[in-house]
Amino acid sequence: MTTLDYATVSRYWSTAASSILGPYMMDGFGFPASAGRFRFRTECKIVNRLIHAVSPGGCVLDLGCGNGFWAQHFARRFSRVVAVEASRPLYEALEERCASYSNVTLVHGDVMRFQPEDQYDLVFLGGMLMYLNDADVISLLGKLIPSLQQGGIILCRETTARQGTTTRRGDYQAVYRSVADYERTFAECELSVRNVQMNTPYVLIQMGCEFVKKWKVLMPTPLQCLPVVGRPVYWGLRLGFPWITHVPTALGLAYPELTNHFFVLQTDTQPTSTCTPRDAAA
DSSP states (O other), X not given: OOOOOHHHHXXXXXTOOOSSSTTTTOTTSOOOHHHHHHHHHHHHHHHHHHTXXXXXXXXXXXXXXXXXXXXXXXXXXXXXXXXXXXXXXXXXXXXXXXXXXXXXXXXXXXXGGOOOOSOEEEEEESSOGGGSOHHHHHHHHHHHGGGXXXXXXXXXXXXXXXXXXXXEOSSSOXXXXXXXXXXXXXXXXXXXXXXXXXXXXXXXXXXXXXXXXXXXXXXXXXXXXXXXXHHHHHHHHHHTTTGGGGHHHHTTOOOSSEEEEEEEEEOTTOOOOOOOOOOXXX
16 A cells, blocks of 8 residues: 655645746756656647547636646636645746636645535646545545536546556655556546556656666766756657657567556546636635
8 A cells, every 4th residue: 555645745845846847857857948848738739639529618627736837728728727736836836827817716725625616527637646645546536526527527647657556755755556556546436547648758758867867876976967968868859759759668678667647537427517616715
C-alpha cells in the first residue's frame, strides 16, 4: 500500500516555481523555457482530440490546476471553468493568468476538501492522483462521479510506472502507478476506461531528464555545465520527435523509466443536470 506524507507534499508545492518548467518538474536540467511550452502545446493537441465530443457550452472542473495554463486553455474552449489550486505561488500565477477570463472561477484550497456544487461536462486531473494515497484516489473519484453531467468525462493525465507501483520519498514525494494499477482502481470506482493514450511529449522530455540525471551522477558539480548540456539534449530530442520516442521500445529498452498516460473515464450512472453558477472562493 502506498503511503505519502501529505505535509511533505504540501511543503514542496508551497515553494514551487510558477514557471512553465516548474510544475512540469523540468527545472534543474538546463532545458530552455521553450521546452515547457513545446510540451504544453503538444499535450493540448492530444487533449483536444480526447475531448472533442464535449460540448463547447459545457462546464469544466480543473482540479490541482497549477499555474493556470490548462485553465486558460479550457476557458478559451468552454463556457465555464472552475479551477482549484492549493499552492499559494501557483495560485497567484493562476490568478494573473486567468484575470481577463470572466468565465473562470478560481478556488484557492485543498482538492480533497473541495466540494463540487456544479455539474461538469469535463473534469480534468492533470497530474493530481500521483500525489494521493490509494484510498484518497478512490475517495476523490467517488466524490467527482455524482458531479458529472450525463455523458461527461473525467480526463486524467498521470505519470506512470512501467510495472507495479513506485513511491518516491524525500522532499518531493509522489506515487507512480502502472497503467494496469490505474485501470484496476478506476474499475473499483465503477468508472469505465474509454481511452488510454501515451503522452508522447512527456516521454520525450523524460528521456532528456533521465539522460541529464545520469550525466549529473557521472560528473562533479563544477563540471556539469547544465545549460550547456541540457539545451542540445533537448533540441536533439525535439528534432527527432515523435519517432525518437519509439526507438527504445524497438530496441527492447525500458527507457525512460517513467512514462505518462491520459485516461478518459466515464460512468453509466451519471445524473442529468444543468450547469449552475457558483461563487468564487478564496
